[in-house]
Amino acid sequence: MENRHFISSKFLSISKVKEIIETNKEIKLSEESISKILDCRTYLDAKIKNSKKPIYGINTGFGSLYNVKIRDNDLQKLQENLVKSHACGTGEKVPKEIVKLMLFLKIQSLSYGHSGVQLATVNRLIDFYNNNILPVVFTQGSLGASGDLAPLAHLALPLIGEGDVYFNDKIVAANKMLRLFNWKKIELKSKEGLALLNGTQFMSAYGISQLLKSFKLSYFADLIGCISLEGFNGSVAPFNALTHFIRPHNGQLKTAKRIRRFLEESEITKQDKEHIQDPYSFRCMPQVHGATKDTLDFVRKTFETEINSVTDNPNIFRKEDIIISGGNFHGQPLALAFDYLAIAMAELGSISERRTFQLISGNRYLPPFLIKNSGLNSGFMISQYTAASIASQNKQLATPASVDSIVSSNGQEDHVSMGANAATKAKRVVDNVARILAIELFNASQALHFREPLKTSPFIHRFITSFRQDVPIVEKDIVMQYAIHNAISFLQNTHIDNEELF
DSSP states (O other): OOOOOEEEESOOOHHHHHHHOOOOOOOOOHHHHHHHHHHHHHHHHHHHOOOOOOOOTTTTTTTTTOOOBOOGHHHHHHHHHHHHOOOOOEEEOOOHHHHHHHHHHHHHHHTTTOSSOOHHHHHHHHHHHHHHHHOOOOEEOOSSSBBBBHHHHHHHHGGGSSSSSEEETTTEEEHHHHHHHTTTOOOOTTTTHHHHHHHHHHHHHHHHHHHHHHHHHHHHHHHHHHHHHHHHHHOOOOGOOHHHHTTTOOHHHHHHHHHHHTTTTOOHHSSSSSSSOOOHHHHTTHHHHHHHHHHHHHHHHHHHHHTTTSSSSEEEEEETTTEEEOOTTTHHHHHHHHHHHHHHHHHHHHHHHHOOOOOOOTTTOGGGGGGGTTTTBBBTTTHHHHHHHHHHHHHTTTSSSSSOOOEEEEEEOOOOEEEHHHHHHHHHHHHHHHHHHHHHHHHHHHHHHTTTTTTOOOHHHHHHHHHHHHSSOSOOOHHHHHHHHHHHHHHOOOOHHHHOOO
């Protein structure tokens, strides 16, 4: 089977994007997409030639300069100036895997034939993608309203021989990279700079990236929660299907079913319990984890709609013979989704930290701080501090960005989404949740050790056996940093099948 993905108008799902990334597929335009791009550009060239009317961003200035008419012989210079002047990014560099997603999603959006770009421009972006030439993009600079202007300007700079790129794990000047491949810079035509800079591909790339991580962490939250339940000698009764059928939220049902499956054939769950109830952090996993799952499904729908959309401006409709200056670049749907994602994932971290707290507290015949000879040994005491610190930071980061707005472009752009800030903030939350869950797994695996010789379920036993190859049982105080980092890496490197994720 050819390891290539053809860009087309066929619906692009998040699971398909995951497959393209994981199998390192090259991409190529379908014949359908080539035809749409060529037809749209031919139409736009004829429209400019036969009409003297101002068309925003094509023969006018940008933003509040929309009334400034540009001479025909300056249209190419107008587009280059736009790309250069808008490359105002600063802050941290965007991770390379997200930049590659930005390239992919920009190509996808331009392929629908409503943007007026040259075929050569799209093919050069494809060359960048397939050769792993990734423009250096910065996290700060986008208001998430006129599209992701600054980040997308940096994404577009190498087309005209400007800016820097990652190539062979080094940062090199774009003009040097073009010489290396014997490529000429793209001579941007009318509308092209605007098509490249308008759009939501910075936000969308962050969204797809963080959603994939979040679905995986949601799975791990269920599994690690079960290991904690076993270590705490908790009850399986709250996960009985009857309870959840009378409050049938999809995420709740899915979580309870998954927990029951994870715990099948466990000797620990089958033994009689002295306690009548468990704390909420154990008992209410279906309700809390499930609510996050329902949020992920909502966010997934939002981003799948977005990556199958045209988000630059103006939009060209060849068959209808009309060019519309609209607002598809506005990131409000994404900003709200990011804020919802951050809140939902922060809650997974919050409840995880509470389970860790319960495990180290010396309850249920577990030794204080999960260590023999506590007092001489501090054991897992400070690992809970670390989880608590991160969970608290997530609460701060979960403050919505989408409720903010600030006026730009002399008042022409008077409401913005702040979706880019929501995106980078959500990434910090998701990364933090991975750390909190890794710390819980570290603690839970230690607690489970004290339940021996009783056996956990075969599924959990296999998982813990694999985990202990990287993070063994702690018999006396060690430098905990290394074990925690190994636990984080273990979760990152553990593959979960798509049918389990989505």
